[in-house]
Amino acid sequence: MSFRARVHAICKPLPGAEKSDPWGGGHDAWKVGGKMFACIGATLPGVSVKTADVETASMLIDAGVGIKAPYFHRSWINLPESTETPELSHRICTSYDIVRAGLTKKAQAALPAREEA
Template sequence: MTRNEFNAFCSGLAHTTHVVQWGNSDVWKVGGKVFAICGWNEDADAFSFKASDLAFEVLREMPGIRPAPYLASRGLKWLQHFEPPGLSNDELKNHIVASYDMVIAGLTKKKRAELGL
């Protein structure tokens, strides 16, 4: 997946916002909370996403995937696809959607209602 494909995919999810921060990273949010990031890898695009406990345990051992720099070191369950083989584009999209869904589930009822979710 390229950075442009990542941004196009994330922009297609309902009620998302995009900012560029943290050293030119594309940061995607829903309800003001981050669910996906492209950046933080000097050699190539890297894609970070929130993961379930099970996904974090299983995927972090796969070649091309690691606990996301900065986020995972703070105890958060975030993974980063940083080099091949990693995840296929479809698998990466599925994990981004799962991250988006987890973030929505963590929003207050009031915030979800404001967003129509």
């Protein structure tokens, strides 16, 4: 299974998750409530995800989990394509949960509940 297919398989079942290509050229931007939680670039390998804060991103980068996500805020990291599926799923779902929690209460209420794995 390709890396994009693995990311797609993790993101698609998340409640309210939608994929778009906002910049054209083959980006996969996964959003919930119109806010991005995962992005695969057109040329850079890997997937960029949001972390809880800059400190968490820095710790994950120092631990070798990922690298700084180019073009994103410092609270985002880019996970390499070699990331094992359990870790990839954990990081994507954590990003989704962070972004979803930041939505308005009305937007959150409009989304189905998320089943915890």
